[in-house]
Amino acid sequence: MSDATNDLPEATGHRLEELEHGLFTSDLSVNEFLLIKEVGFHPVGFVMGSSIYHTGFQTRKWGQSQELTKLTEAMYNARELAMTRMEEEAAELGADGVVGVRLDVNYYEWGKDAAEFIAVGTAVKAEDGVSRLNKLGRPFTSDLSGQDFWTLLQTGYLPQGLVMGTCVYHIAHRGLGQTLSTTGQNVELPNFTQALYEARELAMTRMQDEATRLEASGIVGVRLEEKSHQWGSHTIEFLSLGTAVRQTSSEVTLAKPTTIISLDN
Amino acid sequence: MTTADDPMHALDLKAEVRRAMASLETPAPYGGSTTSDLSIDEELNLHSIGWEPVELVSGLSVVSVPWGAWNWGQGEISAASEAHEQAFRYAIARLHNDAAAAGGHGVVGVHIARSVHPRHIELALLGTAVRPIGASVVTEHDVFVSDLSARDFTLLMVSGWQPLGLAYGASFVYAPRRSVGAVLQQRSQNVELTNFTEAMYSAREGAMERMQAMALALKGTGVVDVTVIEGPMPFAPHAVEFASWGTVVRRATDVHRRLHPRMVVSLDDPVVLFDARTLS
Numbered sequence: 211m212s213d214a215t216n217d218l219p220e221a222t223g224h225r226l227e228e229l230e231h232g233l234f235t236s237d238l239s240v241n242e243f244l245l246i247k248e249v250g251f252h253p254v255g256f257v258m259g260s261s262i263y264h265t266g267f268q269t270r271k272w273g274q275s276q277e278l279t280k281l282t283e284a285m286y287n288a289r290e291l292a293m294t295r296m297e298e299e300a301a302e303l304g305a306d307g308v309v310g311v312r313l314d315v316n317y318y319e320w321g322k323d324a325a326e327f328i329a330v331g332t333a334v335k336a337e338d339g340v341s342r343l344n345k346l347g348r349p350f351t352s353d354l355s356g357q358d359f360w361t362l363l364q365t366g367y368l369p370q371g372l373v374m375g376t377c378v379y380h381i382a383h384r385g386l387g388q389t390l391s392t393t394g395q396n397v398e399l400p401n402f403t404q405a406l407y408e409a410r411e412l413a414m415t416r417m418q419d420e421a422t423r424l425e426a427s428g429i430v431g432v433r434l435e436e437k438s439h440q441w442g443s444h445t446i447e448f449l450s451l452g453t454a455v456r457q458t459s460s461e462v463t464l465a466k467p468t469t470i471i472s473l474d475n
Numbered sequence: 476m477t478t479a480d481d482p483m484h485a486l487d488l489k490a491e492v493r494r495a496m497a498s499l500e501t502p503a504p505y506g507g508s509t510t511s512d513l514s515i516d517e518e519l520n521l522h523s524i525g526w527e528p529v530e531l532v533s534g535l536s537v538v539s540v541p542w543g544a545w546n547w548g549q550g551e552i553s554a555a556s557e558a559h560e561q562a563f564r565y566a567i568a569r570l571h572n573d574a575a576a577a578g579g580h581g582v583v584g585v586h587i588a589r590s591v592h593p594r595h596i597e598l599a600l601l602g603t604a605v606r607p608i609g610a611s612v613v614t615e616h617d618v619f620v621s622d623l624s625a626r627d628f629t630l631l632m633v634s635g636w637q638p639l640g641l642a643y644g645a646s647f648v649y650a651p652r653r654s655v656g657a658v659l660q661q662r663s664q665n666v667e668l669t670n671f672t673e674a675m676y677s678a679r680e681g682a683m684e685r686m687q688a689m690a691l692a693l694k695g696t697g698v699v700d701v702t703v704i705e706g707p708m709p710f711a712p713h714a715v716e717f718a719s720w721g722t723v724v725r726r727a728t729d730v731h732r733r734l735h736p737r738m739v740v741s742l743d744d745p746v747v748l749f750d751a752r753t754l755s
Contacts, residue, residue, distance in 0.1 A: 233690055234697040235683070235721065240627035243699050244634055244734055256701050258679070262671035267663045284665040291667065319712040324668055326675070330703070360736070467738040 236332040238310060242356020246309065249363045251334040254303045258330040259295025263288035265323050270380040270445065275405040277412065278445065281378035285447055288327040289313060289374065293351065296329040300349040305333035306342035307350035309359050311372050313451065315439070322440040344370045345425045352453040354431060362430070364464035367455040370424040374451045375416025379409035381444050410434065413448040426454030511603040513584065517625035524632050527608045528625075530577035534569035534600040538562040545593060545647075545711035551681060552647040552714060559591070559645040559718065560685070562598040567620055567641060570600050575615035579604025585622045585641065587702075587720065593710050621722040623700060635728035639693045643720035644685030650674035650713050671715070675705065678717035686719050695723035 236243060236253040246253060265284040270276070292313070300308045311331035318326065331351065336342050344350045352369035354362060362369065382401055392399075413434070421429050432452035439447060511518070511528035518528060538561045544554040574582045585602035603625070604618075621628065621638040631638060651670045653661075690698050701721035708714045 232696060233687060235687065235690070235701055236697065236699055237701040237703065237721075239700055240623060240630050244630060245736065247634075247731055248733055248736065253697070256683070256698075256703075260672065260675055260679075262668040262675065264661060264664070264666050264668050266665040280665065287665065288667070316706060318707045319709070320668075320671070320707065324671075326671070326706070328705075361738075465738050467740045469742050470739045471742045 237330065238332050238356050242310065242359075245356045245360040246334055249360050250337050251306075252337050254305050254333045254335050255299070256330070257296050257299040257303070257305075257308060257333045258328065259292040259297070259299065260326060260328040261288050261291040261295070262320075262324060262326045263291070265325070267323070271382075273382050273385060274380070275382040275401065275408070276380050277409070278378045278380055281441075281445075281447075282376055285376050285378060285449075286374075288325070289329070289376070292327045292329040293372070296331060297348055297351060300331075300333040300351075303333050303335075305335050305349050307352065307369065308333050309352050309369075310355055311351050311353045313353070313372075313374075317440060325439075342368060346371075346423075353451065354453050358431065361464065362455065365462050366457055366459040367430075368458045370426045370454045370456050371420070372451065373417050373420035373424070373426075373429060373454045374449065375413040375418070375420065376447060376449045377409045377412040377416070378441075378445065378447045379405060379412075381405040381409075381446065383444060409446065409448045410450075413450045417450045417452065421452075421454040424454050424456075426456050429454050512601075513603055513625050517584075520629040521605060521625050522608070524629050525608050526605050526629075526632075529579045529604045529606055530574075532570055532573035532577060532579070532582055532602060532604045534566040534571075534573065535598070536562045536565035536569070537595055537597045538565070539595045540593070542594065545708065545714045548649050549651060550649060551677070552649055555591075555596070555647040555714075556645055556681070558596045559647075562596045563643050563645075563720075566598045566600045568615075570602065570620055571615040571618045574604040574618045574620075575613065577604045578606060578612045579618060580606040580610060580613055581619040581621065581638070583621050583628045583638075584624050585620055587622060589704075589718075591708065591716065622702075622720070623722050627700070630734075631724065632727075633732070634734055635726055635730065635732040636724050637727040639695050639723040639725055640689075641720060642686045642689035642693065642695070642698055642723045643718070644682040644687075644689065645716065645718035646678040646681030646685070647708070647714055647716050648674045648678040648681070650707075650715055652713060674715050675717065678715050679705070682717040682719050686721070690723045693723045695725050697724050698722065699724055 234253045235256040237256050238246065238253060243253065263284065266280050268278045268280040270278065296308065308331040311329060314328050316326040316328065333349065342350065350369045351372040352359065353372050354369065382405065384399070384401065417429065429452040432450060435449045437447050438445060509528050510531045512531055513528055521527060538558040540558045541554050544552055570582055582602040582604050585600050588599040590597045619638050620641045622641060623631065623638060628638065653670060686698065698721040701719055704718045705716060708716055
């Protein structure tokens with residue numbers, strides 16, 4: 211489904227060149243910065259990708275539950291464009307990966323069909339010089355925070371990539387007959403339940419497919435977001451996002467946690 | 476309590492009060508009264524690395540933007556970018572002066588209140604001046620400014636790094652309008668709006684470039700905790716903004732000192748809020 215172009219829009223050159231000469235920028239907090247140093251990585255630059263995208267229009271049938279493939283494609287492609295551009299910047303910096311990735315969709319005064327898709331994160335590089343690129347030979351991406359990244363690495367796992375699946379689904383309205391026949395009763399509304407299940411399933415499956423492509427052994431920190439964006443109440447986007455991980459060493463260096471009771475109030 | 480073992484009896488109260496009053500009028504060589512917006516924890520943190528708060532300091536600047544700057548043209552809206560740069564520069568300079576006058580060596584926990592209006596750009600900075608305990612006064616050029624909290628400042632110093640100053644950059648760019656034909660043709664399609672994407676990229680490059688140039692000028696090796704603001708201006712949707720700032724840091728010691736964090740599991744109860752109105 212991805213046909214993201216790899217070329218970065220012009221004018222990214224000079225800034226990245228400067229970063230290669232030793233200065234790093236990062237949106238990590240001091241805590242995260244120090245934790246990333248702790249596991250032997252060094253931040254190399256604040257990287258981002260964005261795409262301002264106009265989503266097309268697709269007619270929906272009032273009484274029919276269906277996936278709106280055109281909208282799904284738009285949501286997927288636009289995010290993919292932003293992510294690929296971010297990855298591209300990281301690759302240009304010679305980074306091994308990008309941590310703390312945030313994916314956002316912003317709607318502005320440009321009309322309800324135009325949205326900004328943005329991906330930002332901090333590119334990091336291993337200090338020991340051993341490449342940590344993923345199976346596809348690209349820098350890994352991950353939405354884990356510096357704290358989570360530290361913890362994950364202590365258990366012998368390494369992130370492989372931020373994986374996502376999305377599905378824009380139109381949920382059928384209930385007919386007048388159906389509504390009347392259930393008035394005053396406790397009943398499950400099977401058409402709603404089924405539609406929600408199916409949409410969620412589609413999104414999750416797509417995410418898992420991406421993880422399989424990266425030969426990951428699992429996905430951690432999965433979030434499932436349901437949003438109507440600007441489409442009204444019966445059209446919902448299901449987005450599942452998580453970090454695909456792979457075990458790279460069986461050595462677990464994570465110390466046994468100390469239990470604490472804080473005396474703050 | 477009229478017994479002789481009452482400690483208050485042993486003191487000459489009048490003399491005590493006179494002494495206290497005198498000490499207020501002529502401050503002690505150091506460590507006189509201080510004002511700060513630090514919490515007790517933060518103050519203790521600072522003391523643990525041998526620093527102390529001195530005074531709450533501020534810097535404010537309002538710079539005008541020429542009329543009509545937002546509405547036409549192409550490429551960068553340099554009048555706005557310059558106004559933004561000036562507002563930051565003036566406000567930071569005032570913070571430096573204030574801090575140096577108070578005897579501080581740096582300002583931490585700087586809170587940045589920034590607002591961009593069609594006709595002016597407003598910037599207010601407020602932070603706490605700090606210095607190594609009992610250190611002598613330095614000139615305003617040697618004062619550093621950082622938006623890191625006192626806690627983050629402590630962490631940085633402990634691990635062998637030092638903040639050097641605040642680097643910032645902003646760029647406002649005008650996004651060309653699409654032709655009517657293109658708008659109609661693309662109405663039902665999934666397309667990237669390249670005019671906006673390009674404008675956004677150009678604004679970002681300009682802003683980040685400026686921030687990095689400042690960081691290099693301060694002889695830093697990194698910028699941490701970068702804050703980014705981006706998007707179209709609410710009052711001019713075809714003008715996009717990108718602004719970023721962060722604290723410039725450099726390693727103060729030869730090696731990075733590791734912190735060796737410990738894993739903890741907090742056994743605190745989750746906070747339960749009880750609302751009596753739910754009972755009715």
